[in-house]
Amino acid sequence: MTSDFYTNIFDVVRLIPTGRATSYGAIAKYLGAAKSSRVVGWAMNQSHTLKDKIPAHRVVNRLGMLSGKMHFETPNTMKERLESEGIKVKKDQIKNWKTVFWDPNIELDFD
DNA sequence: CTCTTGACTGGTT
């Protein structure tokens, strides 16, 4: 079912370990839709309407920038939560992005 | 049904 795509997105986001973060493209690629990264972002937009809130703050663009911070309760919520998990954020951009980057394609691996 | 917009990405210029 097509709905699984959204379900998978939320599922992967929930699997993101604390103190880590990933990108929309990484999730999309893991789901086999690398070109549908925009849909991942759209899914995040829908996430706030879900009963089970997901750690969308752990999902940023490929540059590690808090591109969707403005969609949270407040533009500061995303940064606050990330720093609360030990992720350093400088000027809306995650520091040591390469280090905190959690790639489902590698961490979860393909079965 | 058509057109626009968007929490993206990769390739060109």
Add this chain to the structure above:
DNA sequence: GAACCAGCCAAGA
């Protein structure tokens, strides 16, 4: 290296 262009898919007007 910044700016611009094209591709992809879903939702809202």
